[in-house]
Amino acid sequence: MRLENKVILITGSATGIGKAIAKRCVAEGARVVVHGLEVDLAAAVVAELGAANAVSHIEDLTSEGCPQRLVDLAIKTFGRLDAIVNNAAMVTQGNIHNTDAAYFMKMISVNTLAPFLLIQAALEELSKTRGSVLNIGSVNAWSGEPDLLPYSISKGALMTMTRNLGDTLMRENGVRVNQINPGWVLTENEARRKREHGLREDWYADLPKMYAPSGRILWPEEIAAAAVYWLADESGPVSGQVMDLEQHPFMGRNPPKDSSTIPSK
Template sequence: MRLQDKVIIITGSCTGIGKAIAERCVAEGARVVIHGLEPDLGETLVVKLGPENARLHIQDLADADAPQQLVTLALEAFGKLDAIVNNAAMVVSSNINTTDADFLRQVLEVNTVAPFRLIKEALPHLSRTRGCVLNIGSVNAWSGEPNLLAYSISKGALQTLTRNLGDTLHRENRVRVNQINPGWVLTEKEAQRKQEQGLAENWYEAVPPVFAPAGRILWPAEIAAAAVYWLADESGPISGQVVDLEQYPLQGRNPPKDTSTLATTTKPGFDTAVSKL
């Protein structure tokens, strides 16, 4: 039990990567606060994990009192706080032509400002337990896809937040801050997005090798397995680190020399992934 008796807040955990992290944390002995915007899915997850192991909070993270509500729930339900996982994010398509200042601010509020606010609210309690923060970023933090401009900006900012606080909070508060950057993950929402872009229901069974050398993209459970290391005491004093979780190197990777092969294998909806190369 690598997380025995730890209490962890996981934002955006009614579905996808957050849900997988919550399930794995409980399996490793932790108790969790589930958060999201889908009451039915959240309630189903709490029943699965057991009310003794999980509590649910439904609220938009952009709300001014959301961080306080989450921390208070953790303390009232379980008596302490050992870690927070900033996973919730707006994953929305936009480019320079479709992104205005108000839209960019909205994305930044959820994807970057909300994690900052939750860290600040939780800090006194994490200091008492010598706890940790795990931010869930994205490989798009490095540059991003053409149609994920606002999202990519927000994840780049989150990455800098992790590097900065990972140093300062570790020195001053004994709280570690690290980040994992998932690549392309087969979540429920990603499956739906690709269908909306014109792909077949089983599109993930035929992802071109240039995007998935392994023959498939990542699963949420694989991200959750990596998250446990950073939440557990076994990661020791490591802080301020950002780790990419993708099946090929993002920086320095070249597209295939035979672009005609790529053209014949690419399907509608896969085009935005090309810029990951």
């Protein structure tokens, strides 16, 4: 198994991509700290994975001291910490016209500052195990859509942090820092957002080829499969890298004139 005996802390792992990563990590031999905001959902994940393989912590990442409490829980429960996955994120719309300072700062606090503080809190333990950090970004980090302005900026900042710390921490602590930028993924929250936008229940079954050349969008399990490589020893000393996980070359891609449009992903 590719992650045998590793202990991995995964934020935002009660649902969606984080949940899929937690499940895949345990399947590969790891034990995990599940984090989220919903007690019932986190408890369900732990029950599915088994108490010997998982423990949960419910708290807003931006609460003072939360990162250290997550690290302490991993050490208290499993005795070590080999990796953290910064997956938790605030994914809401906003543009140049309707984004105020408070909203912008909240986005940065959740999507950029919280991952930084968790890396900071975990660094001593990760140094002991020559561990790794995997940041979950977004293809929107490269520029983003008009109505995803603050979100895109927060993910762009996360990408810069990955590049910077990927170099610094490998040199100083032997800790690898990498990032994957998922494209459009069919998570529970994404399905809910699209229904709130007025799309039909099965909106994902018939998508314009411009947005889904394969005929479908990505599954959380496919992101989790990619995450395992960066968390496993097989990725060697590779650090400071960002991998985009999407099915089309989104940068510089021009939609055909007759393409259909759908709400932002």
